[in-house]
Amino acid sequence: MVNRNFATLVNGAALNLSNMENFQFDNLSPVTPAINSDKQLWSAGGYIGAVLDVVFGRDTDQTGIRFAPFITKQMHKDVFNGARQLQLRNLDYRGKKITVKVNLPALGASLDGAYTIKTMSVDGEQQFDLTKHTLAAQLKSEGPNIFEIGLIDNTENGGTAKVTLDSDYYGPAMVSLNMTPGNWAATKGADGLVNLSWTDGTPEGTTISVYRNGTRVATGVTGSNWSDPDSNAANPGTSNQALCYSLERQYDRGLRNVSQRTNPACYWGDSRLTFLGAFNATNNSVPGSVTRRADDEHGRNSWADWGTPGEVLTFTFTPTISGTYDILLPYGNNFNNPTTGITAGVKQMEVVQGTDTVAKSVLVMPHLLNWTIWGRINTPSGQTRRG
Numbered sequence: 001m002v003n004r005n006f007a008t009l010v011n012g013a014a015l016n017l018s019n020m021e022n023f024q025f026d027n028l029s030p031v032t033p034a035i036n037s038d039k040q041l042w043s044a045g046g047y048i049g050a051v052l053d054v055v056f057g058r059d060t061d062q063t064g065i066r067f068a069p070f071i072t073k074q075m076h077k078d079v080f081n082g083a084r085q086l087q088l089r090n091l092d093y094r095g096k097k098i099t100v101k102v103n104l105p106a107l108g109a110s111l112d113g114a115y116t117i118k119t120m121s122v123d124g125e126q127q128f129d130l131t132k133h134t135l136a137a138q139l140k141s142e143g144p145n146i147f148e149i150g151l152i153d154n155t156e157n158g159g160t161a162k163v164t165l166d167s168d169y170y171g172p173a174m175v176s177l178n179m180t181p182g183n184w185a186a187t188k189g190a191d192g193l194v195n196l197s198w199t200d201g202t203p204e205g206t207t208i209s210v211y212r213n214g215t216r217v218a219t220g221v222t223g224s225n226w227s228d229p230d231s232n233a234a235n236p237g238t239s240n241q242a243l244c245y246s247l248e249r250q251y252d253r254g255l256r257n258v259s260q261r262t263n264p265a266c267y268w269g270d271s272r273l274t275f276l277g278a279f280n281a282t283n284n285s286v287p288g289s290v291t292r293r294a295d296d297e298h299g300r301n302s303w304a305d306w307g308t309p310g311e312v313l314t315f316t317f318t319p320t321i322s323g324t325y326d327i328l329l330p331y332g333n334n335f336n337n338p339t340t341g342i343t344a345g346v347k348q349m350e351v352v353q354g355t356d357t358v359a360k361s362v363l364v365m366p367h368l369l370n371w372t373i374w375g376r377i378n379t380p381s382g383q384t385r386r387g
Helices: 002-014 042-055 073-078
Strands: 058-060 065-067 085-093 096-103 116-122 145-152 194-197 206-212 215-221 225-227 243-251 265-267 292-297 300-304 323-325 328-331 344-353 356-366 375-378 382-384
Touching: 002 042, 002 073, 042 058, 042 085, 194 243, 328 356, 344 382, 356 375, 356 382
Parallel strands: 096 145
Antiparallel strands: 058 065, 085 096, 116 145, 194 225, 206 215, 206 243, 243 265, 292 300, 323 382, 328 375, 344 356
């Protein structure tokens, strides 16, 4: 997979210094198709990213930087012509300069698999923990900091996984969480646990992993529902925070590819959510308005064709406690294809308490695939007083 992806970036971007999305069928020329442009750089950027993050294995987090090169034997032969050392010079990192040297073994008879990291040093000092990040403060300011990584031929775990099924090229379908427009927040059941369910079950040959607040908390889940055993009120780790869950599906055979993760489904806490339906609002009347109340249209109530200049939708809400309130606004917009990137719905929201405007924001509502899909916009928080 790495070999094919890297070859695609080399042929489509690196050799042409642009985003060549189309090739002539009979001779694979990227020049002939008139749709190609020499001024689109996203694939060139993708190629640069592959060099930095795959070939040299750049990896950063909040603690620092490390390098974990992933170079296949096929890449070593075809792209780097069997070179015994690769160098990345003068990489900027938090005001410091870094040079990375990757030492490779001699090409062998087999081109299957990838090399394995054996040694690593920073400015000549050997690093025994190959997963450790180096802090920016540990890097010298004058001259380049030398990271040197030694790769070895991996004869035990470097074999090729045979691609025989479509599932080896693609991930499974994304989990379809059972969240409706009117019930989009996760809830707790009678047992006091957050329960998640999905409408498409678990197709044969797949399992589901569950992530809570970004951390995987369950694997190998099957069926069509799951309860979080750690979400009860007695657990101090989850009792006083919002719990946001995301699910991914994975094949249990072949390359074990995974799906995209679902959008988060969050449990916000007991009695912390207030739902204001579309028809809780009042709409003023202005000349030329074509606004209408759409009862249960496309799966929910809404104000259709709303937005004639001068129109104002007004919702009334009385805070029960003083503090910060977040507003999540659902919207529909299928007036154009989302792939065009040309236009979007733009409105303005104000949060007013008494004579004070406590929050104000421009809302941008991009196009969606169809009218049955409802997007959601997080609006700025506002400090409000009780009552």
